Amino acid sequence: MRILVVGAGATGGYFGGRLAQAGRDVTFLVREGRARTLRERGLRIVGLGEQTVLEPRLVTADTIDGPYDLILVTVKESGLTGAVADLAPAVGPDTLIVPVLNGMRQIDVLVERFGEQAVLGGIAYVMTTIDADGDILRLAGMHRLAYGRRDGSVDDQVRAVHAALSDAGFDTALSERILGAMWSKWTFIAALGAVCVLGGGTVGEVGAVPGGTALAEAVLAEAASVAAAAGHPVSEQEIGVYRGMLTAQGSDDTSSLFRDLSAGLPVEAEQIFGDLVARAEALDVAVPSLAAVAVRLRVHNARVAKE
Numbered sequence: 001m002r003i004l005v006v007g008a009g010a011t012g013g014y015f016g017g018r019l020a021q022a023g024r025d026v027t028f029l030v031r032e033g034r035a036r037t038l039r040e041r042g043l044r045i046v047g048l049g050e051q052t053v054l055e056p057r058l059v060t061a062d063t064i065d066g067p068y069d070l071i072l073v074t075v076k077e078s079g080l081t082g083a084v085a086d087l088a089p090a091v092g093p094d095t096l097i098v099p100v101l102n103g104m105r106q107i108d109v110l111v112e113r114f115g116e117q118a119v120l121g122g123i124a125y126v127m128t129t130i131d132a133d134g135d136i137l138r139l140a141g142m143h144r145l146a147y148g149r150r151d152g153s154v155d156d157q158v159r160a161v162h163a164a165l166s167d168a169g170f171d172t173a174l175s176e177r178i179l180g181a182m183w184s185k186w187t188f189i190a191a192l193g194a195v196c197v198l199g200g201g202t203v204g205e206v207g208a209v210p211g212g213t214a215l216a217e218a219v220l221a222e223a224a225s226v227a228a229a230a231g232h233p234v235s236e237q238e239i240g241v242y243r244g245m246l247t248a249q250g251s252d253d254t255s256s257l258f259r260d261l262s263a264g265l266p267v268e269a270e271q272i273f274g275d276l277v278a279r280a281e282a283l284d285v286a287v288p289s290l291a292a293v294a295v296r297l298r299v300h301n302a303r304v305a306k307e
C-alpha cells in the first residue's frame with residue numbers, strides 16, 4: 001500500500017517514521033524548509049532513550065508521483081488549507097484519507113474537497129514535538145493511531161488500511177465509533193488546553209492553587225456539554241478519567257497547544273476552541289470559559305502574525 005504522510009512534523013514524522021522503519025511504502029509530502037532539514041539530518045526520532053535516524057522518501061507539492069492508496073494528513077490548523085491544495089494530485093478514485101488533527105473541522109474541509117467516501121475519521125494519541133534541531137522528540141510513551149469510516153462501517157478497503165498501519169511499532173485501532181472518539185478527545189484536549197491557558201501553567205501548577213480544580217471541572221463540563229448536544233456524549237467513565245488527569249496533583253501535563261503558546265508560536269485557536277465555541281452557540285450551549293480561551297488565543301495569533 002502506497003502511503004503518503006502530509007507533513008513530517010511532530011505527529012507525521014513520528015508515525016510516518018515508524019512506518020518507514022517497519023519497511024512500509026511511505027513517502028512524506030513536505031515543504032522546502034522541512035525537506036532541507038530532513039535531507040541534512042535525516043528524520044530523527046529522539047527522547048525516552050531513543051536515537052533513531054531514518055532516510056525518509058520525500059516529495060514536494062510539485063513532485064507528487066501519482067495517486068496514493070492512503071494519505072495521513074498531519075498538519076496543524078494553519079497548514080490545512082494549503083495542504084488540501086498541495087495533496088490533491090495524490091488523491092485518486094480509491095484513495096483513503098486519514099486526518100489526525102485535533103478537533104473536527106478538518107473533516108468538513110477534506111470532505112468538501114475530496115468527497116464523503118474518501119475521508120475517514122482519525123486520532124493521534126501521542127505526545128511529540130519538534131525540538132530545536134528539527135528532530136521528533138517523544139515526550140511520553142503513548143503512541144496510538146485510531147481511524148475508521150465515519151459511519152462505523154468496516155469494509156475490505158478499511159481493513160487493508162488497518163493492516164498497512166498495524167505492527168509498525170505503535171498501537172493501532174480500527175474504530176467503529178471514530179466520530180464519538182474524536183469528540184471525546186476534542187473534549188479532553190479543549191479542557192486540558194483551557195486549564196493550561198487560563199491557569200497559565202501545567203495541570204499540577206493550576207491544581208495547586210485555590211480555584212484551580214474548580215476551573216478544571218468547569219471547562220471539562222463545558223466541553224462535554226457541547227459534545228453531548230452535538231449527539232456524541234462522552235461516557236461517564238471517560239469523563240472520570242479526564243477529570244482525574246485534569247486535576248492530578250503535581251502533574252507536569254500540558255497540551256501541545258499550550259506548549260506552542262508558551263513558545264510564541266501560532267496556536268490552533270479555531271481548530272480546537274473557535275470551532276467548539278461556534279458549535280456550542282449553534283446548539284445553544286453556554287461555554288463562557290471556552291469562549292474566553294478562544295479570544296485569548298486569537299489575540300496571541302494576531303500578535304504573532306504581526307511579528
Ligand SMILES: NC(=O)C1=CN([C@@H]2O[C@H](COP(=O)(O)OP(=O)(O)OC[C@H]3O[C@@H](n4cnc5c(N)ncnc54)[C@H](OP(=O)(O)O)[C@@H]3O)[C@@H](O)[C@H]2O)C=CC1
Nearest residue numbers: 007009010011029030031034075079082083101102127128
Ligand atoms: N504533537 C502532538 O503531541 C499531538 C498533536 N496532535 C494534533 O496533530 C496535528 C498536527 O500537529 P503536529 O504534528 O504537532 O504539528 P507540527 O507543527 O509539528 O507538524 C505539522 C507539519 O505540517 C507541515 N505542513 C504544513 N503545511 C504543509 C503542506 N502544505 N505540505 C507539507 N507539509 C506541511 C509543517 O511543515 P513546515 O515545516 O513546512 O511548516 C509541519 O512540519 C494538530 O492538529 C495537533 O493538534 C494530536 C495529538 C498529539
Ligand SMILES: CC(C)(CO)C(=O)C(=O)O
Nearest residue numbers: 125126127189255256257
Ligand atoms: C492528548 C494530547 C495532550 C497528547 O496526545 C494532545 O493531543 C496534544 O497535546 O495536542
